[in-house]
Amino acid sequence: MSVWNPLRLRDLAGIGLLKDESSAITALEYLPTELFPPLFMEAFYGSHRETLKAMVQAWPFVRLPLGGLMGGLMQMSHVETLQAMLDGLDVLLAQRVHPRCKLRVLDLRMTGQDFWSMWSGSNVHVSLDSLRAPVPEGSSETGHPFAPLEVFIELCLSDGTLDGFLTYLMSWVEQRIGSIHLCCKKLRIFSVPTENTQKILSMIQLDCIQEVEVICNWHPSTFSMFAALLGQMSNVQRCLMSASEEQEQQVVVQFTSQFLRLQHLRDLHLESSFFLEGCLDQLLRYLTTPLDNFAVTHCLVTGSDLMHLSQCPNISRSKGLNLGGVTLTDFNPELLQVLLEKVAVTLQDLDLNQCGITDTQLESVLPALSLCSQLRSINLCGNLLSVAVMGRMLRRTTRLPSLCQAFYPAPQESYSSQGLPLKERLANIRAELLEILRDLGLPRTIWLNSIPCAPYVYNEYAHLEFIEYTPF
Template identity: 65%
Template sequence: MSLLRDEALAISALEYLPIELFPQLFMEAFYWSCRETLKAMVQAWPFVRLPLGGLMEMPHLGTLQAVLDGLDVLLSQKDQPRRCKLQVLDLRNTGQDFWRMWSGSSIQVSSSSLEEPVAKNRPRTHRTLAPLEVFIELHINGRIMDGFLAYLMRWVEERKASIHLCCKKLKIESMPRDNIMKILSMVQLDCVEEVRVNCTWRLSSLAVFAPLLGQMSNVQRLLLSHMDVSALEDQEEQYVVQITSQFLRLHCLQDLFLVSTFFLEGCLDQMLRCLTNPLDTLGITHCLLTNSDLTHLSQCLNISQLKGLNLSGVTLTYSSPELLPGLLEKVAATLQELYLDQCGIMDSQLEAILPALSHCFQLNFFSIRGNFLSMAVMDKMLQHTSALPSLCQELYPVPQESFSSLGILQLGRLAQCRAELLEILKDLGHPRTIWISSSPCPHCGEDTFNHPEPITYGSNTSA
């Protein structure tokens, strides 16, 4: 703190300050809110990246204003100051290793996490015409923006030609649609790699948002959740086409999650036809799917390499018996995680998928909680899955014999079923742990408790 007792002296010394002392001085100026020093240090920052977000546990408007004031001075200059190599302002919660390393903390830092003091392939004395990049993680919620985000957005909007606002992770939960569109108009959408949209939008609102999604050509992970289609809309079919057609532009998409997106009922094939490359993970949960939807899903070429499949909450009780086995056969060679919770699966349907399930040799996680299964079928299931070499996490429902005729869990019956399941594991003859859960309840769907109990057979263990 000695140098910062006199801010004017600290600022005048920056030209001669050794590079390795910059981070430590910046941290002290940050913690002591020496805004003029921060402003000056930005103009002389000798590293490619300034990971400011790594210092802020909570967004701090005063610090942001000081840093942006410093950037304004830089942007107004034709020639970049001799020492300044700054190209990226990072406001994400990253960069902690950088600050620890330069503060002298005894921490082992990988070479990939270090910030280089000299920009590669950039002139040392003159600013290139490439815009400065500002990285943020956008979480859009509430009716209005908080002060930190609002200030940043105004600053970016006034300097569009000089600033690229980059966002790797975008999360939209709630905000008037027009406000969302205005914010996204300032973001370099081709930088976005992960998108989560959890809004009760009507289909028409989602159709307006869809072209922006199409511009996110590098998105790898997409979640759409809780789209509101309770009210019928005149152009519903047209809106579905506008939405699904944007998937043609998502050439990097690997993981797709659709949660309570009821507009896909009966037209899932429209979206599947627009997938341009094989998916790694597909989650379609708590949605209504027709037999036609499930048929198209099992025939889709771009799911044949799935590592993760989640159909939890999709009612399969009345689906054609060959559809789910056909889907599992399609993905058996690569599937590692399978979720079939609360699908209304009964004994006959589970028996139908057992041959396909036993071919999923890469499977390491399997959950089928909240379904209606008897002890006899669970016995068969455990026998079929015992040959899967990678399977290490198994979550099963409480057997139906544990419930009364009114659907009430009987703890005495449950204890008896657990003892029988342990005997089945012993008969199969190799160490194994399975988890039996009455949550969610197959009768009412309620979460009765959150910690399923394991049944373990193996050395030095007991049930």
Template identity: 45%
Template structure:
């Protein structure tokens, strides 16, 4: 049992996980084999043609980082490139061109041409910062499970690249990879599964989105503030992401001028029309969705499939009508994760929330009701159904004003949840000191009381 100035946290003993983190992971057999080969550069060069493809990533990175085996690097890729990140990436692409040319020239694949998947996701321009580039040799990637819009078969070589716009000039790097892939159409398939945008002008993002196959994208995260017209423009791309599974929407600035309300409504309608095309959406995250005020029901009606995860944060401006539609949405009846952070439930009937929790009790694994302004009576209403959420692993209800009696009731009703690992509660009202401080002596006494209740 742990109490801090903001919340009470209950969690399982983390000794084993800490112990595991403190033990250094031993090298793999592939790493050991690559190190052994590098001891004799001449033998390594002679053996390149017969080495298994799984060994190449380790051998390449070790030779590159060592900096004193130039002949081996020359044998693995063209020699006229300086050892920089950009040139290192270019060298890798040049080496792939050699493999691709062998694909065309020979009917029987040589032993050293086993490469099926090149995974550059989560690396981007920092290609050489990773421990090892993930080069997979079997045709078992999940890209094959997607449903291409054009029905064309995937190429023998799949290249995975995350579109992560989080720094300057990243779009230039992406355009270089995209142009390289387009020039080799038919020989490889470029698959961009994740799109993340962080404080980058959308015009620069559009240049890249215009050149990639949008139906490969499965995850979209936007961490910036847009106006509604920008969201409407982005929606035209969003609607083409037919295999999208996870969507995180940004802050949206709503224009205040009355004469622009009609324009905003058109942008919002365009966004909704594209949401209707997302047949595989499973996770939805909305941060400060003030532009849904009074029309959240329109958004919810666009959901084509049941969600596994819903997260709404900082959404105090939603109306009671919005909340009613939210809790009654039929596509929220199979949720595994429900986060309603900063949702204003003050003076709101607890019945709709209780009904939703009743529906998701068999599947719910993570429930967050932090900073929702909940009253004791609202907590009382959900206690019986909360005790039946037997799959629940994490429950947080911090930053709410509860007396110690309410916290104790929550503890007693969650005692039988055998899967529960973490519970986060607010510091009880009895611990309030002067000028917003916490009475530490009173807190210590309550900690002892709650620990006894937990035991």
């Protein structure tokens, strides 16, 4: 049986008003503030572009979360609608002041659904005052009547050409660069920068970026160009860099020195960064703030690099430490022991996946590991460990109150001399480990990887089996 949901009187009034766009535009002068969003939605989905153009000029809120209606910048069908609204903004920018308009932020990100949901009737508990209040997301001058209009977008720059929506928007911003601040909180680059990429980066307010993610294989000159831009991203909180191309020493120095300017950095992840081998101390020297999370993964590092890492004061309060894919087999285990002791008070997540750690090394760091009272998860997959050492590991960490995720490799004994998995032997090992958990008498779940160690070949999470003990 179908449920009949009749349109509300307000919706019917909006539909009726939009049948004559000239009348709708005239009525905006007298339209109550609370009726603007529902009428705007009706005009948007009905493609009443002249009405939208006029409504933008009289928008009674600080923010227009347009991306929440458009579904992001990739919707080609909205290019003409965007053009109409930007034409309306042109009139607004030329007038500089409007008797009713409070618009300071045009948000084209996929956010703002709560705003539109509230005005569509699904959430009636949002106060009108909270929607009128300025949003301190961009520059401190946003509330000034002559301040540039802030346009927020999401940017993911890849090898493909720019879509029509973004191409039109960038052209519009470029012609009004003095009146528009183009803002992007999260920047992702998955390509070799083209002329278009560099042009877009030159138009963005770099100090608005809070997260930057770059996966690249750049020529030294390109990397040098980006290093200079990174230094201008002064409000970056999270930075992920994955670069496999070896760089000249001069470029390494230029890149690492930029971190001196990143005084809000909290999360740093460097992946496949071969150029950091023997130079990690340069990067650590330029860190100006304590990091919540630090990751150096699939990188070549030296014993000197690990020593400097264990001595870095801005790593000592980290909650997350990830050395996945960093080969530690030939290193003195004391270096890792000192590092763990350094972060023991705050460490919550430790990833030592595919590090080639041996039994002797793990046993050496167990005392330091047992001091990590806040530890929630540990990943030891991809290491060469025996059943005996894994048992000792379970016993030494059983008193860590927050430890809820532990990932282990299938022990060495579960493989033949040719490296083939022995299913029956692995089943017996599972039973041995479960018995250890029973002896400990505490509820515990561990995850066991069932395939051989093979760095860079497999996803360590794809073949996990859990062993769980729950006392009655």
